[in-house]
Amino acid sequence: MDQGRTRQERKADTLKLLEHEVHIWLATATDDQHAHLIPLTFYWDGQQLTLAMVEPQQTADNLRRTGWARGALGSTRDVVIVEGPVTFTPVDEIDPTIGDALRARWTAPIDFRTLPGFVFVHLHPQRIQAYRPGYVERTDRTLMRHGRWLV
Amino acid sequence: MDQGRTRQERKADTLKLLEHEVHIWLATATDDQHAHLIPLTFYWDGQQLTLAMVEPQQTADNLRRTGWARGALGSTRDVVIVEGPVTFTPVDEIDPTIGDALRARWTAPIDFRTLPGFVFVHLHPQRIQAYRPGYVERTDRTLMRHGRWLV
Numbered sequence: 001m002d003q004g005r006t007r008q009e010r011k012a013d014t015l016k017l018l019e020h021e022v023h024i025w026l027a028t029a030t031d032d033q034h035a036h037l038i039p040l041t042f043y044w045d046g047q048q049l050t051l052a053m054v055e056p057q058q059t060a061d062n063l064r065r066t067g068w069a070r071g072a073l074g075s076t077r078d079v080v081i082v083e084g085p086v087t088f089t090p091v092d093e094i095d096p097t098i099g100d101a102l103r104a105r106w107t108a109p110i111d112f113r114t115l116p117g118f119v120f121v122h123l124h125p126q127r128i129q130a131y132r133p134g135y136v137e138r139t140d141r142t143l144m145r146h147g148r149w150l151v
Numbered sequence: 152m153d154q155g156r157t158r159q160e161r162k163a164d165t166l167k168l169l170e171h172e173v174h175i176w177l178a179t180a181t182d183d184q185h186a187h188l189i190p191l192t193f194y195w196d197g198q199q200l201t202l203a204m205v206e207p208q209q210t211a212d213n214l215r216r217t218g219w220a221r222g223a224l225g226s227t228r229d230v231v232i233v234e235g236p237v238t239f240t241p242v243d244e245i246d247p248t249i250g251d252a253l254r255a256r257w258t259a260p261i262d263f264r265t266l267p268g269f270v271f272v273h274l275h276p277q278r279i280q281a282y283r284p285g286y287v288e289r290t291d292r293t294l295m296r297h298g299r300w301l302v
Contacts, residue, residue: 022227023284029185033219035178037222037232039223039284041284065184069186072176075226076173134258134259
């Protein structure tokens with residue numbers, strides 16, 4: 001009988017997704033009890049997810065006000081949830097290694113760093129969960145808590 | 152040059168996703184300025200998306216309190232966003248056609264309608280958007296506004 005993946009296996013799969021996925025579904029809270037949700041390009045450097053976006057815009061406004069985001073990687077059949085506080089870095093202060101890596105994942109023919117209103121956002125994972133929906137992997141979903149890997 | 156899909160093409164693609172996709176990423180607002188996000192099984196009957204969930208649970212609690220959800224279908228490269236108010240139906244009052252259709256999409260080996268705490272939730276789309284991220288489909292994203300298809 002399928003027992004589901006171990007936490008070790010889920011961590012290995014999660015790190016692969018963080019390294020190779022290009023987009024994250026990012027959910028943020030509005031100021032009127034609604035949630036916003038859009039896909040955004042991201043880059044994982046082993047510690048944080050870095051995204052770029054233009055301001056003003058719903059997601060950026062929500063992140064400025066709430067300082068928090070919850071995102072999903074992978075598919076609805078192989079889920080990774082990443083949640084934590086966010087910080088901002090102006091374009092002219094970004095680490096060039098991170099800026100270049102994110103630029104390389106961007107499909108647009110222009111460099112967003114030259115556009116007015118762009119800003120970098122870092123999501124610092126406090127909680128990471130990984131599971132395949134259904135009964136088999138209903139336990140052991142949490143891989144990181146309070147910013148520390150449990151495995 | 153690729154001009155992106157017309158609104159008519161996007162509506163046809165969106166209806167296909169609504170009919171054939173099994174899961175939706177559902178984003179809801181918590182009461183402390185965070186957003187929640189999980190994948191849920193749904194069924195589209197041509198008017199509304201019906202989901203089933205157990206109470207109490209974060210998503211159900213948020214939906215009861217805010218009465219609103221924003222969900223995403225498809226992939227981060229071929230996005231459909233559905234947003235609108237939600238209503239609840241107790242298990243013993245659900246239209247059997249809808250209950251059976253949702254049950255058929257559920258992977259668990261048991262019928263959720265027999266479990267304590269389960270409730271049906273209907274998402275009534277007020278706004279639907281469809282786009283492939285990037286510059287080509289940056290316009291004409293909205294297909295439904297105030298509950299009416301624009302095409």
